[in-house]
């Protein structure tokens with residue numbers, strides 16, 4: 001239950017956080033309605049320091065709604081949302097950032113033609129000299145960005161390189177390193193591997209593990225159960241706005257997770273019908289009743 005295993009990138013994966021540890025972020029029966037559309041309901045979620053919580057779900061499952069609540073873009077309309085045990089209701093992303101919650105979106109807010117170091121400090125530039133002679137401290141910014149990236153294991157030949165010339169995976173990693181430098185305690189990663197090939201996805205997964213090793217709590221949003229299973233300590237699967245599965249690593253196999261994500265329940269119920277269609281191979285599809293992984297419980301995140 002408390003033993004560690006090792007993930008694809010050699011990082012320690014925990015079965016469960018210590019029983020006395022308080023989650024940094026907690027949702028209790030939380031939900032959100034847009035007018036009369038109930039996008040999310042009854043969601044229990046706990047995010048611990050030094051843990052990767054994967055939130056999986058198909059299109060329209062409610063993943064974006066969930067991260068918008070945590071990152072301060074929307075407010076929940078049901079249940080509770082707590083940070084460090086205190087109920088919160090953010091009005092702006094700034095308020096979430098002030099609590100150490102940083103979000104890295106898939107379409108990164110970078111200026112492609114600007115150098116890497118400039119993007120690293122965008123909006124929070126270092127300056128030097130007394131007013132009115134205050135000016136950008138370019139050398140210090142370059143040096144710090146280089147150091148911080150190396151700290152995360154990212155070595156770039158040239159900090160002057162426009163960020164647009166980096167690969168998608170490298171850009172994600174720069175964004176992760178930036179959030180770590182600016183004091184994030186919780187990192188929300190919105191489908192960081194969705195647009196990437198196998199190798200680049202591996203690079204990003206490595207930095208997710210690096211962020212965890214630095215003690216950050218990570219919420220990793222993804223469609224991909226294989227990517228989730230390589231780094232995840234806990235898995236929450238959303239379906240139609242509700243938590244269909246909430247399980248610690250020790251309680252769910254990759255196969256079970258994949259079945260849940262592949263719409264296993266729907267596919268199993270369709271298996272009989274599909275079997276009648278010529279040219280459709282149903283051999284690998286799960287049977288109804290095969291999906292035995294545990295569903296959400298009140299001890300979510302600590303089971």
Ligand SMILES: Nc1ncnc2c1ncn2[C@@H]1O[C@H](COP(=O)(O)OP(=O)(O)OP(=O)(O)O)[C@@H](O)[C@H]1O
Nearest residue numbers: 034037038039057058059060061062063064065066
């Ligand atoms: N601003 C909005 N107004 C009304 N309905 C919305 C709004 N945002 C989302 N929804 C609805 O809420 C549900 C959940 O959407 P959400 O975007 O959170 O899902 P998702 O899991 O992020 O999907 P995807 O992977 O496609 O981005 C969907 O039915 C969607 O149509």
